[in-house]
Amino acid sequence: MSATPTLGEFEQVVLLAILRLDDRAYGVTIREEIHARTDRDPAPGALYTTLDRLEDKGLITSRLGDPTPQRGGRAKRYFQVSAIGVEAVARAQRSYRRLLEGLKLPGVANA
Amino acid sequence: MHKDRIAEWLLSQVTTRERAVSTVGDLTESAATHGAGWFWSNVARTLASLLWRGFGDAPGPMMGLALRAWLLSLALLLAALLCLVVLGAFFGLVYATLASASGSGLGAFAGGGVLVWVAKAVGLAVAVLCQFQVGRWLARRAPGREFSAWLALIMLQWIPAAVIGMGVALSTRNSGWLPSPLYLLFDLPCLAGALWVRRRAAR
Numbered sequence: 001m002s003a004t005p006t007l008g009e010f011e012q013v014v015l016l017a018i019l020r021l022d023d024r025a026y027g028v029t030i031r032e033e034i035h036a037r038t039d040r041d042p043a044p045g046a047l048y049t050t051l052d053r054l055e056d057k058g059l060i061t062s063r064l065g066d067p068t069p070q071r072g073g074r075a076k077r078y079f080q081v082s083a084i085g086v087e088a089v090a091r092a093q094r095s096y097r098r099l100l101e102g103l104k105l106p107g108v109a110n111a
Numbered sequence: 112m113h114k115d116r117i118a119e120w121l122l123s124q125v126t127t128r129e130r131a132v133s134t135v136g137d138l139t140e141s142a143a144t145h146g147a148g149w150f151w152s153n154v155a156r157t158l159a160s161l162l163w164r165g166f167g168d169a170p171g172p173m174m175g176l177a178l179r180a181w182l183l184s185l186a187l188l189l190a191a192l193l194c195l196v197v198l199g200a201f202f203g204l205v206y207a208t209l210a211s212a213s214g215s216g217l218g219a220f221a222g223g224g225v226l227v228w229v230a231k232a233v234g235l236a237v238a239v240l241c242q243f244q245v246g247r248w249l250a251r252r253a254p255g256r257e258f259s260a261w262l263a264l265i266m267l268q269w270i271p272a273a274v275i276g277m278g279v280a281l282s283t284r285n286s287g288w289l290p291s292p293l294y295l296l297f298d299l300p301c302l303a304g305a306l307w308v309r310r311r312a313a314r
Contacts, residue, residue: 027137044141044153045160048134052126053164064133070143072115074136077129 005057007092014050015089018079026076059085118154125161125258165259177263180249187241239300246304257305265298
C-alpha cells in the first residue's frame with residue numbers, strides 16, 4: 001500500500017481551503033473560507049488542532065509573516081500544502097469519485 | 112495586553128510557543144468583532160482541544176506511560192515511607208535514651224506535639240518531592256505532551272477511585288466513601304514537575 005496518509009473529512013476540508021487561499025492561508029482566513037464554501041463555522045479549537053496534526057504529519061508547512069498591530073504585534077502563521085498533502089487530498093477525492101461513480105442518490109441531481 | 116500574555120502562556124503549555132503566539136494573534140484579530148467573551152471561550156476550547164489531542168492521538172501508549180508513572184509514584188512513596196520509619200525509629204531511640212538520661216525536660220517538649228508536627232511536615236515534604244519527581248519522569252517520556260501525560264495519570268488514578276467510591280457510597284448510602292476533589296491537590300506537585308521539565312526543554 002502507498003505511504004500517503006489517509007485523511008479525515010475535516011482534514012480534507014482544511015487542506016482544500018488552504019489550497020484555495022494559496023499564499024493567504026492563515027487561521028482567520030482558513031476559517032472564513034471554510035464558512036464561505038461549506039456554510040460550516042468551525043470552532044477555532046478544532047481548526048488549530050487539525051492544523052497542528054496536519055503539520056506534524058508533514059501534509060502542510062508553515063511560515064511566519066510580519067507582526068501586525070491588530071493582532072497585538074503577533075505574526076500570522078501562513079500555511080502551505082506540501083507535495084504529500086496534495087497527493088493525500090487528491091487520493092481521498094479520487095476515492096470519493098470512484099464511490100460515487102454510477103450512483104444515483106435519491107433527490108440529488110448530478111451526484 | 113496582559114490577558115493576551117496569559118492566553119499565550121496557557122496555550123504554550125500544550126503546543127509550541129510559536130504556535131501559541133500565532134493562535135493568540137488569530138483569536139485577538141477575530142475578537143475585535145466578537146468581543147472578549149468570545150476570545151476567552153475560544154482560548155479555553157482551543158486549550159481543551161489541544162490537550163485532548165495530546166492524549167487522544169495515542170491513548171494506549173499514553174495510558175501505559177501513566178500506569179508506569181503511577182507504579183513509580185507508589186514505589187517512591189513506599190521507599191520514602193520506609194526511610195521515614197527507619198529514621199523515626201532511630202530518632203525515637205535517641206530521644207528515649209536522652210529522655211531517660213535527663214528526666215522530664217524532654218518529655219514536656221514531646222508533650223507539646225512538636226515532634227508529631229515535625230513528622231507530618233517531613234512526610235508531606237517527602238510526598239510532594241516524590242510527586243514532583245514523578246512529574247519530571249513523566250515529562251521526559253512525553254516530550255511536547257507533558258500536560259496530556261499528566262492528565263492521563265490523573266484519569267488513571269481518579270476514575271477507578273471515583274467509580275469504586277461511588278459504588279460503595281451507593282451501596283452503603285454513605286457519601287463519606289466518595290473521593291474528595293481536594294485530593295487532586297496532591298497531583299499538583301506532579302504537574303509542577305512536568306511543567307518544569309517542559310520549561311527547561313523550551314529554553
